[in-house]
Amino acid sequence: MRRKEVYDPRRATRVVAVATARRAGRQGILWGLVFGATIAASASSYYPTWPTAASRAKLALSFEGNAAWAALFGPLRRLDTVAGYTAYKSGMFTIILGAIWGLLVATRVLRGEEDVGRWELFLSGQTTRARAALQAAIGLGVGIVALWVPTAFLTAAAGGSSKVNIGLGASLFFVTAVVAAATMFMAIGMLVGQLAATRHDANLIGAGALAASYLIRMAADSDSGLNWLRWASPLGWIEELRPLTGSRPFAFLPIVALVAVLLLASVRVARRRDLGASAFASRDAPRPRTLLLGGQAGLTVRLTRPTVVAWIVALAATGLVFGLVAQAAGSALRGARGLERAIERLGGTGIGAATYLGFVFVVAAGLMAIAVAGQIAAIRGEEAAGHLDNLLVRPVPRWRWLAVRLGVGLGLVVVASALSGLAAWVGATSQQAGIGLGDLLKAGLNVVPPAVFVLGIGGLAFGLWPRGAIGVVYGLVVWSFLVEIIAAAFDSNHWLRDTSPLLHIAPVPAADPNWTAAAWLVGLGVLAAVLGIAAFGRRDLVGE
Amino acid sequence: MRCVAVAEGPPDSYTRRKGRTREISVATAIRTEELSKTFGQTKALVSLNLEVPEGEVIGYLGPNGAGKTTTIRLLLGLIRATSGRAEIFGIDAQADPVEAHRHVAYVPGEATLWPSLTGAETLHLLGRVQGQVDTAYRDLLIERFEFDPSKRVRALSRGNRQKLILIAGLMSRSDLLLLDEPTSGLDPLMERTFRECVKESRERGQTVFLSSHILAEVEAVCDRVAILRAGHLVEVGTLAEMRHLSALQVEADLDGAMPDLSAVPGVSAVEVDGSRLRCQVAGSVEPLVSALAAAGVRHLVSREPSLEELFLAHYGADGSEEGTPDAA
Numbered sequence: 001m002r003r004k005e006v007y008d009p010r011r012a013t014r015v016v017a018v019a020t021a022r023r024a025g026r027q028g029i030l031w032g033l034v035f036g037a038t039i040a041a042s043a044s045s046y047y048p049t050w051p052t053a054a055s056r057a058k059l060a061l062s063f064e065g066n067a068a069w070a071a072l073f074g075p076l077r078r079l080d081t082v083a084g085y086t087a088y089k090s091g092m093f094t095i096i097l098g099a100i101w102g103l104l105v106a107t108r109v110l111r112g113e114e115d116v117g118r119w120e121l122f123l124s125g126q127t128t129r130a131r132a133a134l135q136a137a138i139g140l141g142v143g144i145v146a147l148w149v150p151t152a153f154l155t156a157a158a159g160g161s162s163k164v165n166i167g168l169g170a171s172l173f174f175v176t177a178v179v180a181a182a183t184m185f186m187a188i189g190m191l192v193g194q195l196a197a198t199r200h201d202a203n204l205i206g207a208g209a210l211a212a213s214y215l216i217r218m219a220a221d222s223d224s225g226l227n228w229l230r231w232a233s234p235l236g237w238i239e240e241l242r243p244l245t246g247s248r249p250f251a252f253l254p255i256v257a258l259v260a261v262l263l264l265a266s267v268r269v270a271r272r273r274d275l276g277a278s279a280f281a282s283r284d285a286p287r288p289r290t291l292l293l294g295g296q297a298g299l300t301v302r303l304t305r306p307t308v309v310a311w312i313v314a315l316a317a318t319g320l321v322f323g324l325v326a327q328a329a330g331s332a333l334r335g336a337r338g339l340e341r342a343i344e345r346l347g348g349t350g351i352g353a354a355t356y357l358g359f360v361f362v363v364a365a366g367l368m369a370i371a372v373a374g375q376i377a378a379i380r381g382e383e384a385a386g387h388l389d390n391l392l393v394r395p396v397p398r399w400r401w402l403a404v405r406l407g408v409g410l411g412l413v414v415v416a417s418a419l420s421g422l423a424a425w426v427g428a429t430s431q432q433a434g435i436g437l438g439d440l441l442k443a444g445l446n447v448v449p450p451a452v453f454v455l456g457i458g459g460l461a462f463g464l465w466p467r468g469a470i471g472v473v474y475g476l477v478v479w480s481f482l483v484e485i486i487a488a489a490f491d492s493n494h495w496l497r498d499t500s501p502l503l504h505i506a507p508v509p510a511a512d513p514n515w516t517a518a519a520w521l522v523g524l525g526v527l528a529a530v531l532g533i534a535a536f537g538r539r540d541l542v543g544e
Numbered sequence: 545m546r547c548v549a550v551a552e553g554p555p556d557s558y559t560r561r562k563g564r565t566r567e568i569s570v571a572t573a574i575r576t577e578e579l580s581k582t583f584g585q586t587k588a589l590v591s592l593n594l595e596v597p598e599g600e601v602i603g604y605l606g607p608n609g610a611g612k613t614t615t616i617r618l619l620l621g622l623i624r625a626t627s628g629r630a631e632i633f634g635i636d637a638q639a640d641p642v643e644a645h646r647h648v649a650y651v652p653g654e655a656t657l658w659p660s661l662t663g664a665e666t667l668h669l670l671g672r673v674q675g676q677v678d679t680a681y682r683d684l685l686i687e688r689f690e691f692d693p694s695k696r697v698r699a700l701s702r703g704n705r706q707k708l709i710l711i712a713g714l715m716s717r718s719d720l721l722l723l724d725e726p727t728s729g730l731d732p733l734m735e736r737t738f739r740e741c742v743k744e745s746r747e748r749g750q751t752v753f754l755s756s757h758i759l760a761e762v763e764a765v766c767d768r769v770a771i772l773r774a775g776h777l778v779e780v781g782t783l784a785e786m787r788h789l790s791a792l793q794v795e796a797d798l799d800g801a802m803p804d805l806s807a808v809p810g811v812s813a814v815e816v817d818g819s820r821l822r823c824q825v826a827g828s829v830e831p832l833v834s835a836l837a838a839a840g841v842r843h844l845v846s847r848e849p850s851l852e853e854l855f856l857a858h859y860g861a862d863g864s865e866e867g868t869p870d871a872a
């Protein structure tokens with residue numbers, strides 16, 4: 001029996017807008033700070049790294065027109081200016097991260113909440129579903145504004161400083177371009193959230209769209225004859241905006257059109273489909289596959305397989321791309337004074353393909369840390385959703401369940417890093433970079449220790465503080481990234497560096513692995529995991 | 545095997561039991577000693593002392609938030625006791641849950657299964673994890689509950705999910721069934737099938753601990769009933785005993801003037817409507833009958849409380865203590 005004021009559907013759907021705005025807004029601000037810091041750090045590192053006009057000219061000469069680089073980061077323009085360098089250094093990174101965030105937050109709001117049945121509380125009748133989708137869109141819009149404001153503030157502040165000097169208009173145009181990518185993929189997330197059967201499926205479809213649009217623009221940027229292909233990719237439109245290198249606002253037209261069409265479509269679909277159901281007919285009664293369902297370990301493999309395989313493929317592909325561009329990139333690095341110093345400090349010598357690879361494998365370590373954090377989130381998700389109850393009311397020891405889950409995370413890390421090393425070798429060898437397979441396998445496996453550390457800390461957090469575990473482990477990852485950015489900007493032996501597990505690894509293959517640091521990271525990670533397993537055995541199971 | 549010695553006796557002996565002999569605890573399926581659970585400020589369960597002999601079907605009743613689910617999750621070791629002890633067939637359920645779970649099947653009131661698995665896959669998995677399945681019985685259950693195991697859990701209705709988790713629990717033929725509102729969402733036909741299954745389980749010597757809000761279900765299948773309120777066990781006994789111990793409802797039509805009943809022992813809830821009198825009486829009816837006889841009775845009806853009245857009296861925030869011989 002509802003009371004009358006609760007029944008008012010308009011009031012009820014407003015709850016959806018407010019809840020969405022709160023979630024998206026909070027996350028938007030956080031990511032806005034990360035983006036702003038990234039852009040500011042890139043801009044302010046320009047003159048310290050390339051102090052002379054000659055070094056800047058050389059930088060521009062070696063990178064502009066480098067097809068491999070353009071394939072990765074988009075076309076590079078005006079690298080002899082701080083604006084062009086900032087666009088190259090922080091553009092693709094923030095654009096991709098923004099797109100991923102937009103996708104995830106949209107499917108979370110439009111699908112995740114619904115999957116757990118929360119929306120049914122608010123909705124009744126046919127029209128309210130469409131209205132709820134619209135309200136959710138408004139809430140997501142608040143998230144976009146929340147992303148824009150801190151990014152714009154930090155970018156404008158850095159651009160306005162006398163050491164950088166980028167015009168305010170150009171800065172804001174750049175920030176808007178970055179946020180436009182997030183907006184487009186948010187709208188894509190809204191629509192696929194309505195179409196797919198579950199949030200998980202929606203994320204996969206959205207990720208596919210993102211990958212396709214990245215690959216199309218990759219092809220477009222690697223050969224000048226294919227430049228027109230850029231117009232076939234949403235990420236290509238962002239490139240056509242040419243932020244910081246001669247703004248071209250007309251490229252906003254397809255962006256705005258796409259967002260409008262997707263919004264309209266998702267509201268229409270929302271009106272027509274059943275709550276909790278998919279607009280696509282999905283196979284609800286597949287042939288039973290019981291091969292893996294003989295026990296808890298097999299179940300874990302079955303449940304985590306899609307994510308684990310996706311990460312392994314992604315990391316191997318990353319390694320391959322690193323390998324492919326290593327030779328060209330290595331020779332271009334000569335003249336970057338800051339880099340040389342940084343390499344010496346980390347125990348490396350010289351400049352070349354190996355140096356380049358040594359540096360970029362830190363990126364692989366970061367990706368690995370994100371993958372591991374995702375495993376911790378999945379572990380906690382099993383408990384929060386109550387799925388774990390079904391196992392633990394049967395003769396399954398708690399320690400074994402958690403050990404197997406963490407073991408899957410470890411397996412993911414080891415396989416993915418070995419494959420990324422192997423793929424890097426394949427790529428590098430095809431370009432005659434002359435780096436041995438052993439060295440590159442070592443480079444790949446070099447990222448295992450920090451990932452084990454993150455996994456262990458995640459296991460400990462899960463054992464002690466289940467509701468906070470996801471926050472702790474993602475917090476650790478974000479913190480490591482921030483420290484990396486800050487450390488890069490100040491180019492110093494700052495104590496902050498020591499708090500990031502990612503920065504304790506040596507730039508293999510440019511240097512030998514730092515065995516001591518690796519042993520510490522692995523040791524602490526294993527210890528934390530063991531303590532986490534013990535703590536998990538002694539606590540209540542807690543739901544959401 | 546039914547252990548009669550434990551089942552008998554006045555209800556309050558269940559709330560004050562210590563140092564029982566070893567013999568009896570062997571035949572005891574569930575035994576808790578001062579079992580307590582506190583969540584932050586909330587005392588979800590306070591010093592529960594309960595014994596359930598092997599082979600018994602016991603109903604576990606109480607208003608929402610009384611602590612029924614908490615008790616069951618403590619018995620399963622899913623949550624840690626703040627103090628006290630819980631045993632299943634003599635095994636410490638908190639210290640050695642894995643060993644205890646070899647004897648237990650659990651059916652929750654809300655199925656939280658993996659949405660991507662089909663019904664058949666779920667049954668296969670849970671059977672393997674449990675380590676024992678009576679496959680013929682499983683197939684019989686699927687047939688009786690008219691369950692379609694080919695669909696993904698995601699595509700099942702709420703009632704069908706409940707059937708699935710019910711089949712998953714019953715198919716192991718475990719010695720002890722811990723059922724927490726197992727029929728929520730089931731239609732009346734399936735509800736009846738469930739009762740038949742519980743009766744069969746009892747015939748096979750299985751012990752059943754049934755928490756439920758459906759009183760007819762409890763009345764139909766349970767040997768004994770325990771009532772919990774705000775974390776306290778307020779009553780344990782057979783339904784006959786509980787009826788016997790609670791107040792009688794008395795209705796009388798009087799000829800003469802209404803007598804003053806305030807001094808009559810055991811009488812309460814007096815209502816007067818013209819010449820008609822309604823009241824409750826606990827303990828002996830003799831003083832009331834003589835008082836009424838003196839006033840001149842035309843017509844007198846007395847009846848035992850219905851099951852529902854019995855429980856409503858216990859569930860209510862007040863007005864229950866008169867009917868409760870042991871103020872627990």
Ligand SMILES: Nc1ncnc2c1ncn2[C@@H]1O[C@H](COP(=O)(O)OP(=O)(O)OP(=O)(O)O)[C@@H](O)[C@H]1O
Pocket residue numbers: 583584586587588606607608609610611612613614615
């Ligand atoms: N994880 C928890 N955290 C905090 N409080 C809890 C938790 N679980 C239960 N409680 C509290 O403990 C008390 C008993 O809850 P319990 O779930 O055992 O009730 P119940 O008898 O099963 O009720 P219902 O009939 O509604 O299922 C309630 O006050 C509840 O709010």
Ligand SMILES: [Mg+2]
Pocket residue numbers: 612613614724
């Ligand atoms: Mg309950």
